[in-house]
Amino acid sequence: MTTNRPLTITKNVLWMITGCGLIAGISRLIFGLGATTALTDITPWGLWVGFDVLGGVALAAGGFIVSGMVYILHLQEFKPLLRSTVLTAFLGYLAVIAGLTIDLGRPWMIWSPTINWQIRSALFEVAWCVMLYTIVLALEFAPVMVEKFPRIGYFLNPLKKITIPLVILGIMLSSMHQSTLGTIFVLLPFRVDPLWYTPWLPLLFFASALALGLAMVIGESIISGWLFRRELEYSLLQRVARLLKYALIFYLALVLANLTFYGKLALLFSGSGISMLYWIEILISAVGPIILLSFSSVVSSLGGLGVSAALVAAGFVLNRLNLAIFSMVPITGYSYFPSGMEIAISCGILAGAILIFFFFVENFHVYEPLPLKESADDDLSPPVFDRSTEVWLGPRLIRRTAVHLLYFSLGASLAFAFLPQSALEGALPQKTIVSRPRGLNPMIIDGNRNRQIVIFDHDKHIREQGREKSCLLCHHMLKPWDEGTSCSECHQDMFLKTLIFNHSFHEKKHEGNKGCQKCHKENEPKTPENTKVCTECHTTMVVKGSRIKPQSKGADQFKFAVGYKDAMHGLCVNCHQEKAKEYQQRREAGEPLISRAGVFWSKEEWISRERLHFCPTCHRRVEYTKDPIPMIIQPQKEVKGDSIPLFLTSRLGEVKNEIP
Amino acid sequence: MKAMLTDVTRCLGCELCVEKCKEINKLGIDRPWKWLSPDGLSASRWTTVIALPGNRYVRKHCQHCLEPSCVAACPVGALRRTAAGAIIYDVSVCLGCRYCMNACPFGIPRYNWESPQPAIQKCHLCYPRLLEGKKPGCVEVCPTEATIFGERAELMAEAQKRIKAAPDRYLPKIWGEHWVGGTSVLYISDIDLDFLGWKKDLGDYPLPQLTWRILKHMPLFLLTIGGMMAGLFWLGERKIKVQKENEQNLKAKVKLKNDHQ
Numbered sequence: 008m009t010t011n012r013p014l015t016i017t018k019n020v021l022w023m024i025t026g027c028g029l030i031a032g033i034s035r036l037i038f039g040l041g042a043t044t045a046l047t048d049i050t051p052w053g054l055w056v057g058f059d060v061l062g063g064v065a066l067a068a069g070g071f072i073v074s075g076m077v078y079i080l081h082l083q084e085f086k087p088l089l090r091s092t093v094l095t096a097f098l099g100y101l102a103v104i105a106g107l108t109i110d111l112g113r114p115w116m117i118w119s120p121t122i123n124w125q126i127r128s129a130l131f132e133v134a135w136c137v138m139l140y141t142i143v144l145a146l147e148f149a150p151v152m153v154e155k156f157p158r159i160g161y162f163l164n165p166l167k168k169i170t171i172p173l174v175i176l177g178i179m180l181s182s183m184h185q186s187t188l189g190t191i192f193v194l195l196p197f198r199v200d201p202l203w204y205t206p207w208l209p210l211l212f213f214a215s216a217l218a219l220g221l222a223m224v225i226g227e228s229i230i231s232g233w234l235f236r237r238e239l240e241y242s243l244l245q246r247v248a249r250l251l252k253y254a255l256i257f258y259l260a261l262v263l264a265n266l267t268f269y270g271k272l273a274l275l276f277s278g279s280g281i282s283m284l285y286w287i288e289i290l291i292s293a294v295g296p297i298i299l300l301s302f303s304s305v306v307s308s309l310g311g312l313g314v315s316a317a318l319v320a321a322g323f324v325l326n327r328l329n330l331a332i333f334s335m336v337p338i339t340g341y342s343y344f345p346s347g348m349e350i351a352i353s354c355g356i357l358a359g360a361i362l363i364f365f366f367f368v369e370n371f372h373v374y375e376p377l378p379l380k381e382s383a384d385d386d387l388s389p390p391v392f393d394r395s396t397e398v399w400l401g402p403r404l405i406r407r408t409a410v411h412l413l414y415f416s417l418g419a420s421l422a423f424a425f426l427p428q429s430a431l432e433g434a435l436p437q438k439t440i441v442s443r444p445r446g447l448n449p450m451i452i453d454g455n456r457n458r459q460i461v462i463f464d465h466d467k468h469i470r471e472q473g474r475e476k477s478c479l480l481c482h483h484m485l486k487p488w489d490e491g492t493s494c495s496e497c498h499q500d501m502f503l504k505t506l507i508f509n510h511s512f513h514e515k516k517h518e519g520n521k522g523c524q525k526c527h528k529e530n531e532p533k534t535p536e537n538t539k540v541c542t543e544c545h546t547t548m549v550v551k552g553s554r555i556k557p558q559s560k561g562a563d564q565f566k567f568a569v570g571y572k573d574a575m576h577g578l579c580v581n582c583h584q585e586k587a588k589e590y591q592q593r594r595e596a597g598e599p600l601i602s603r604a605g606v607f608w609s610k611e612e613w614i615s616r617e618r619l620h621f622c623p624t625c626h627r628r629v630e631y632t633k634d635p636i637p638m639i640i641q642p643q644k645e646v647k648g649d650s651i652p653l654f655l656t657s658r659l660g661e662v663k664n665e666i667p
Numbered sequence: 668m669k670a671m672l673t674d675v676t677r678c679l680g681c682e683l684c685v686e687k688c689k690e691i692n693k694l695g696i697d698r699p700w701k702w703l704s705p706d707g708l709s710a711s712r713w714t715t716v717i718a719l720p721g722n723r724y725v726r727k728h729c730q731h732c733l734e735p736s737c738v739a740a741c742p743v744g745a746l747r748r749t750a751a752g753a754i755i756y757d758v759s760v761c762l763g764c765r766y767c768m769n770a771c772p773f774g775i776p777r778y779n780w781e782s783p784q785p786a787i788q789k790c791h792l793c794y795p796r797l798l799e800g801k802k803p804g805c806v807e808v809c810p811t812e813a814t815i816f817g818e819r820a821e822l823m824a825e826a827q828k829r830i831k832a833a834p835d836r837y838l839p840k841i842w843g844e845h846w847v848g849g850t851s852v853l854y855i856s857d858i859d860l861d862f863l864g865w866k867k868d869l870g871d872y873p874l875p876q877l878t879w880r881i882l883k884h885m886p887l888f889l890l891t892i893g894g895m896m897a898g899l900f901w902l903g904e905r906k907i908k909v910q911k912e913n914e915q916n917l918k919a920k921v922k923l924k925n926d927h928q
Binding site: 036037038039040041042044046047048049051052075078079080081110111112113114116117119120122123124125126127128129130131132133134171174175176178179182183186187190191193194195196197198206209335433434436456493580583584587610611614615 | 677679681683698703709736740742743745760763766768769772777779780782783811812865866874875878885888889892893897903
């Protein structure tokens, strides 16, 4: 058997990855970004922008470089590489469009930039360049397809005639496009890490695209030579390698000039994780390959060339990823790691593009007919029987297609099996992690979903929040799909009801057990129902006309001071609104706009926070004075150094003294 | 040009503005999604009140910049600045690239990620209400008039007046006066409000200029590249032609020589 095993295995793996990506992609298109990605309001761009769009465009740079060398500079010796690099660029751009379709929130509006112009947007230029350059690449590659079908041969001549204008247009669009991709990030000075952020980004992008394009030519020739068992254009590749070295030196010089010009060299040696990434990127993409390519032994060996090209490609893809992800995420203070589906779709698009590349290489005249190492054309060999079952497996071509399909569906089913729940049902809000210790009431819950576990007394919450009515306080409060409202929803100190009844104080005051009957009824269970109400002894506790209303009935009614939010919505806001109305009425009636103390007040003072947000306003009669402005009274708790602004701490003493 | 002035010292933190905003814009209920940010702003909450220690409450919502970078970012003009100063969003042309979310120096635009037809969600200064001659909902309901609405110049004067009248009550700064080229949402406060920006010191330079000063040279760049390529092509062609001619001349000469002999 003369099967081309490496090629078959590669293709099977690629089919499998494509299957994975397809399922993930379908789920993404049906259920939306939230259900399938790890993107958030803080990190709205992720792997797809960094890898598929930026990386894809960069890797496609070989197309315009080789076509420029062949057609514009008349370097005819590079012609054997022309068709495959144009094809790679074309597929690269198709991959970019596929990546965009997946990444855009509203992919059915992808045509929008053609009609809705906004020339001040860098992304608008990028959109037009992607569109036009894809068309240009399609036209540049069209002759290869047309010459295969003699029936439509009359297209061939017009296509060949416009080659030169097309190539020039392609170079113009590519140059603009590669650099404008960098301009996109110039608008984000606060989002991009200072090490990467520079107004020179368009220049750096262009220079790196030149180098990357050359590296792609080398890498691609070597890989397809290995897979399709072709002899390589050695001497050519060595010339490309020399050019690559100069392009890299140019890029490195630009990078260093940029860092020096903006005084960022010191950041390189800060030793942080981010600066390490920058080092890795520069070493892989430029310094390493330059050193490697300076040795003639490396340039003359296949492995050396391959390693150098791979380093450059990896380095510049890392550069794009660094810019779009690693320099933009840590600065937010939050983390982003792509979800499995994001990775699956990215890999699927890449694998699909490579498969299409193989298809064209096998069926069209992409490579010059160079001597093959050995016959790979085994599709015409006789049919195969399975010896054990004597079943005819069909001609080899059909058999192989069947195998590919098998791997494809294997990948698809694997992806389907590992889809997260959200990718099958649409995005679901987060659930509270609750686990109940065996046989105990107190539950251990992650009440605020911040991975801090607290002991939660469920019974006590039921008891204190009104029995049956209490469920909806936590389990159905505003957030219907949530299992429980987070603790912080009620337990910020401003929302906390304050327990103002001190039992042990009363116990001590009434001489311990002797004094029980002073409040509790004799010989009856000591429940709130059988207990005196506070106001029976403390007759002056609630002044006449007070706005404070008891929270509950029975003996419990004065046990709690009203919570801040209840006070706010029940009292404060109403009071401000009432005062505003009173002011309006007085003004219309022509009554004097004065306070009870006889001082004139402006409208601001009638409704001001200081006047009305002052405990004695509701709790007892006080005479208002215009100056000094009564301050907000701090709740009696430990005042920590930084938690209260200077403005308040400096005046807190005064305020305390003012209150009798 | 309309604007909004928020006096942080007057805010009670009652969140009536949030309630009214939700009611007017039909934003629905808040749900605990995994992609929410800690400031409370979300696709269903275009304005939020951030509670700070010391009973300080700061409203956060779109700043309606005078030179908005979200508008400069949008490739299709879905975001647009109106003459009234409001930055409004048109979902019908949006393609969902989320460049505006990255470009905003305050990190304001939010996304309803859960939806298969997502859209940018942000405060539009109640633009439909402005057209009817009404004030934004949040201004209308504020019980202490902590947020007021009017012409930007008048509000600037009002803010300066308040700071002058009570210099010990306010910090001597109007947030929004020069912030990234000025905004239509102004703040006066007794605490530092720089935390509203994406970075502590946003500076006064309008961000859209950063890219425009590069992009405006692109047509020239394009033509230069095109011209260079055409020139190089012509040179190459000519070189080949001259070479051929020389060869022919040489051949002719050789022939002539041979004939001669």
